[in-house]
Amino acid sequence: MDTSIISNEPEDPIGAQLDEEIASLQSQINSLKSNLKLQTSTILSSQATRNTLRRLQKPTQEPRPQSAIPSTIPTDTSPLNSTTTAQTLHNTTNLYRACNSLTTFRIHDPDPHAVDNGSILALRLDISTSSKFIAPYYIVLNKPFPSSPLLRVHRHTLPPYIPLAHLAERYLPHGKGAVAMGSRAPGQKRQDLNKFARALRREVVAYHNRVAVIKGLRREFRLDKKGRGKGKERERVIEDVSAADAEARQVRIEWVDGRIGRAVVGDGGEVIKCVVMGEGGRDWESERAIMGGRMEGVGERLREGIY
Structure with missing residues (x-):
């Protein structure tokens, strides 16, 4: 008996489920952090927040009555002022760059x-x-x-x-024969x-x-996700999506069953040409789905024919 043959052990379903839950929780944490950062920048950028901070900076002219309830508002607004100033500068820079x-x-x-x-x-x-x-x-x-x-x-x-x-x-x-800008030399x-x-x-x-x-298509089909294909996710059909040339004008799509397609993308994002080849020859149905519009909707059009 040949003892060198090693049998493939089945994957642990409980471990796969735990990995999926951990990945889902991590995704939720990242989403909440991004949302918190967005809400904080929105509040600090508002005109009402800046007016409130300016009022807190001004010294009170009238003496406060002794019977007044002590305010819980912190008197030192320097950290908020510096954060608001930095956020306003960031918004101005982004507006200028846009x-x-x-x-x-x-x-x-x-x-x-x-x-x-x-x-x-x-x-x-x-x-x-x-x-x-x-x-x-x-x-x-x-x-x-x-x-x-x-x-x-x-x-x-x-x-x-x-x-x-x-x-x-x-x-x-x-x-x-070349002339500089502003020159009126005809024929040059x-x-x-x-x-x-x-x-x-x-x-x-x-x-x-x-x-x-291309990155959006990889996200749609979860090609960069660790542990893809485990748990209760839908069956994976697309194996890989990548750029076929340095200028990313041609996109290569590879299916799990061995089909390989290549699409030529124009400057405006439209699909100009497409060829999908499999073991039985050209896949005209997939070609029509890819050629149906802009490259951004390829993922949705392919899923309509898959699921």
Whole structure:
């Protein structure tokens, strides 16, 4: 008898149930903490709260009667004032970043050998995704050619999957025959910083939207959840959802039964093309479900055909 064969022991149903309950309680705790933080920031940001704190700061002019009941309101409002000031500053910053997602400013390069005496024009892109602002992106432009106002990309913090070189070649040409902004030379390539900035922001926003859609699909099918498939959850049908390329323009969907699909997503989030292949050939029904609209609704459309 071959003793090297090890039988697979069945999973403990009680342990699986406890793990599920612990995960559910942890999710509730995180939700309550987020709700508490939101309610606190809302109260501290209100005008009524600021007016109340200002009244408490003012010294009382009239003497308080001796028979008056002592107030239970704390006299030291410094902690609340500092928290309210910080929250107001945070709200103002977010409002500015939301309304002015693209800003320009001038900086100076301290390098004594820098071109154009170190004069630099910088662009800042503020992008929000999943209700949060991410780290801003910066694009630094300079004028490297003597006696020429032509701009060129000097430095940037953009990820490599943003087609910066293509956009710069299209909107900021600096080769032979190129002219600077404001020039009226017909038949020549003219630089346009406004169109360059708008096109660049559109590319960055579209990329983060595509990534957010993929993350949303993974949450819908609970692909990142530990211990998935245990307990009383519905049977898992989708095995994986991921980006098939660096720009996240193609989304790869893998089913448990071995079917594999690939969808091409446009800049606006719409599904342009889709192919689903299985052992029996193309799955036309799943393709029609995925092609039925925008990528955000793929999870709901697939569940309608599954459950």
